[in-house]
Amino acid sequence: MARHLLLRLYAPLTAFGGEAIDEHGVTREFPALSMVTGLIASALGWDRGECERHDRLQARLRMGARRDLEPRHLRDYQTAQLFEGDQGWTTRGVPEGRKKSPSYSALANGRKVLTQQRYRDYHADLHTVIALRLEPADEAPTLDEVAAAIDRPARPLFIGRKPCLPAARLIAGWCEAAHVLGALRQAPRADREAGRVLMQWPDGEGALPGDRLFDLCDERNWISGVHGGWRPVREGSIGFGEGKP
Structure with a gap:
């Protein structure tokens, strides 16, 4: 049996970013491995430029998620007026300008x-439970250090995008389980009347009858700053009290 940390992600708005195409920023159904890595790193106070530390943390992370309530989907339409020569700040901490383009229109x-x-x-109004552990367990940061940092983060935490501030404490408890799926099945549910709940977990961390196995691209190369590669994951659903491990 292994010790797992449980997190509950709840906010009026959450965003589990997926592949952005042009001006469209989509959201996935479950949090990406890279998103949870970034959340933990922010709580620990790591600098974004500490790429090797981020890569190592992501490689150690064994994580799955359970969606307790079906969310409502919301699309925000944003506009910004930009003048030729304007500069904006980036996540790299340096200003970035825009090239001259015929798209600009002349004013009077x-x-x-x-x-x-x-x-x-x-x-909107999404309740997601995460079960996670770190391997090897005795390497720094340990799971206890991660939990302490999330409760008292070095920087403000958000769930996917900066407007998505948590509405409640993120730490939801601990449990002992043979694998990530077992931990997800043990975690208390937000609503016992919600019927079946959908879960996603790494392949090799448990199985359910009729679950679906597929490859997912949600790991970030923190040195290059892009996502790449695929990892096998499973998705399946279970009803309340059904087949408790």
Whole structure:
């Protein structure tokens, strides 16, 4: 049996980012391995440029998620007026400008301007439980250190995007289980009347009758700053009290 930390992600809006295409920022059904890695790293106070530490933490992470309530999907339409020559700040901490383009329109005063459009998808009122452990367990940071940091984070935490601030304590408890799926099945549910709940967990961390095995791209190369590679995961559902491990 292995010790697992349980987290409950709940906020009025949450975003589990997926593959962004042009101006569309989509959200996945479950949090990505890279998102949880970043959440833990922020709680620990790590700098974004500490790429090797992030990569090692992500490699040690064994994580699965359970969706307790079906969310409502919300799309936010955002616009920004940009003048030719304007600069913006990036996550790299340096200003970034935009190249001259025929997309800019001239105003009466001679300045050139365009309207930038963005669509951002969110889950509204989503309750997601995460079960996780670290392997090897005795390497720093340990699971106890991670839990302490999440309860008293070095920086404010958000669930996917900066507007998505947690509405409750993230730590939901601990449990002993043979694998991640077993920990997800033990975790208390937000609503016992919700019927069946959908879960996602790594292949090799338990199985359910009729579950689905597929490859998922949700690991970030923290040195290059892009996502790549595939890992096998399973998805399945279970009713309340059904087949307790």
